[in-house]
Amino acid sequence: MSFSRVTGQQRAKAQIGAWFASGRVPHTVLISGQEGVGKxxxxxxxxxxxxxxQRPGDxxxxCxxxxxxxxxxxxxxxxxLPLPTGTSRSTTDAEQFSALREAALEYMAGGTVARSGSNLPKDHLMLLQREMSFAPTEAPKRVAIIFEADCMQRAGANSLLKILEEPPRHAVFLLVSAAADRLLPTVLSRCQRLPLRALAASEVREQLVAAGVATERADLAARLSQGNRIRPATVGGDDFAARRDLVERFMDSALHGREEDYWALLEDLGGRPDKQQMEGFFELFSAYLRDLFLLDLQGPSRVANVDRVDRLADWSNRVDSRRLDGVARSLDAAFDSQRYNVNPQLLLAELWQQLRRSGAVNN
Ligand SMILES: [Zn+2]
Structure with missing residues (x-):
């Protein structure tokens, strides 16, 4: 039992080993754990x-x-996995499977799913149910992997429950979720839990370097993923650099009290950024905010944005750290509000004002 492509997670691996050793792999397994742990x-x-x-159990x-x-x-x-609402309409089964496979390949390569506006529709679950009911042809069992399993509406959730209530003998269902508490209790009660724990920074680094990411980037990703909601895999991409630039300009303009820079930044953000963009922005902002706290409490060695220590120090000199709590609360509120379609510009403006006020004493 090695599962060598999975970094860390010794406890989960031992659990899996025990299942195979006893010949009892559960019908339904729930693989849970925060973003980026290797689910x-x-x-x-x-x-x-x-x-x-060839090597059953591993x-x-x-082959x-x-x-x-x-x-x-x-x-x-x-x-x-969830696809944007509407994509499953009026296509054949074969077309749907091929669309799912396309999306899943991208997803396995580290792509993200726009959780809002997407879901696991009832049709796909019924398609899966039908497929799973046939005897396996090339393996001892049929395995279904349901990614982002919490991302479904009532009809989907009920279909899933129906499937899990009477699973075919040869079927194994692997549910994967970073928000397992959002699953129906009746679904949860049918799952064997396989929780994955947060990776240590060194494990994240190891994982990325093995995947070909440059050491410096891997180091930044490892630090950013600790205690933040940032997937290490996203740190390598171009859009990450662009997002980072926006967040830094946002902070810079607020803490230097330069309103014109803020307006320029809004323009670059584009008319109405979507939820995924906003979520990414807030997540990264949150990492910088956390760095400001860390810098204040423990010095530069603990910050996540290691390559931005000078900039952080400049901001840190400008803020009244007692007021950062207010910024953190404002950020939490913004996180929640963007889920409910509150105008992103409004949320940004509020956050910017709050941040500006935290720096006002020294300006
Ligand atoms: Zn094999």
Whole structure:
């Protein structure tokens, strides 16, 4: 039992090992844990371990079964993930499966799912149910992986419950969720839990470097993912650099009291940024805010944005740290409000004012 492609998670791996050793892999497993801990990878490796006949219980990575699993083309491994609402309409089963596979490949490569405006629709769950009811053809079992399993509306949730209430004997369902508490209690009660714990910074770094990310970036990602809601995998991308630039300009303009810079920044953000953009912005802002607290309390060695220590020090000199609590509260409120379609410009303006006031004493 090695699951070598999954970083850390010794306890979960031991649990899986025990299941295979006793010949009792549960019908339904819930893989939970915060963003970036390796849930996707673990789910796929578990599906491989169930399907591989060369090294059952682990997966050999080289047999046809493992290779098909890795490319998400195994006929007995089915993957579901939320797609934007409306994409499932008026297409054939084959087209839907191919759309799902496309999306899942991107997702496995670190892509994100726009959770708002997307869900696991009832049609897809029923499609899955039908597929899972057939006997497996190339593996001992059929495995279904349902990513972002909490991301469904009532109709979807009820379909899922129906499936889990009477699972076919040869079926294994792997539910994956970073917000498991949002699942129906009746669904939860049918799952064997497999919680993944937060990775240590060194483990995140190791994971990224193994995936080919430059050491410096890996280091930043490792630090940013500690205690923040930032997926390490997103730190490498171009859009991350752009978002970072926006957040830094936002903070800079507030703490230097330069309103014209703020307006310029809004223009660059574009008319009406979507929820995903806003969420990304707030998450990163939150990381900088946390750095300001850390810098104040523990000095520069603990900050996440290691390559921005000078800038942080400048901001830190400008803020009255006692007022940062107010900024943090304002940020929490903004996080909540953007979920309910509150105008993003309004949220940003409020946050900016709050931040500006925290710096006003020294301006
Ligand atoms: Zn294999």
């Amino acid at each position: 996707r990878r673990l789910a796929l490796e578990l599906a491989k371990a169930i399907s591989c006949r 997966g050999c990575d080289t 046809p079964s493992c290779i098909k699993a890795d490319t998400l083309s195994h006929p007995n491994i089915h993957v579901l």
